[in-house]
Amino acid sequence: MKQDDINYETVEQLVQAFKRLRYTEMKQSFPVMEWKRNEAKALMFLNEGTGREGKMVTEVSQALHVTSPFVTQLLNRLESKGLIIRQMDQTDRRIVRIFLTEAGKKAANEVHNKTNQWFCQLVSYLGEAESKQFASLIDKMSDFMEMEKSDKKEG
Known part of the structure; x- marks a missing residue:
């Protein structure tokens, strides 16, 4: 689709939907209330099997998309x-x-487990068909974002 063919009302609707999602996400705590969001993410990342034991600070930093000093403070809390x-x-x-x-x-x-429960509730709310459609759209969006990222590296 060429840029001339784009309906800018649709663009604005998409922008507003993303803003609402981000705002709602910032107000909402992580599905596991007793853990801060980054603590929960770090625990899940550290629990992933990678073929070798133990992860380095740089790996945690990259996985969470935060700086190494932030990860050090996070790890101090977890420790x-x-x-x-x-x-x-x-x-x-x-x-x-x-x-x-x-x-x-x-x-x-x-x-x-609690994150999976949250997603089960989402599937229940959306229904099977819309959940599958939503997952497909997220995959398609990820493909687009990866394509954009690789285009910027090449250009």
Whole structure:
């Protein structure tokens, strides 16, 4: 579709829908109320299997799209709650790896389960057909965003 063919009322409707979603998201706490949003995201990321144990601060930073100093503060909070431990890498002593404790694994599973419950409620609210359509549109939007990103790198 060429830019001349675009209905700008539709563009404005899409912009307003995104603004409303973002505003609602900022007012809404994470589905798991006892965890701050970034704590919950970090727990889930640290619980993901990657073939090797322990994650580095830079990996957490990239996954959460936040700075390393922010991640350090976040990890300090998780460590003070007994949810993670930090250990020096056995092969490179300059690297510190972050591991979930048993309590951290339990918390990460709780976050995962409650997040799934939230999505089950969303499917129930939207219905099966609209949920599938919504998922398809999100995938299509992700494809568009990845295409835009690669076009900017090439150009």
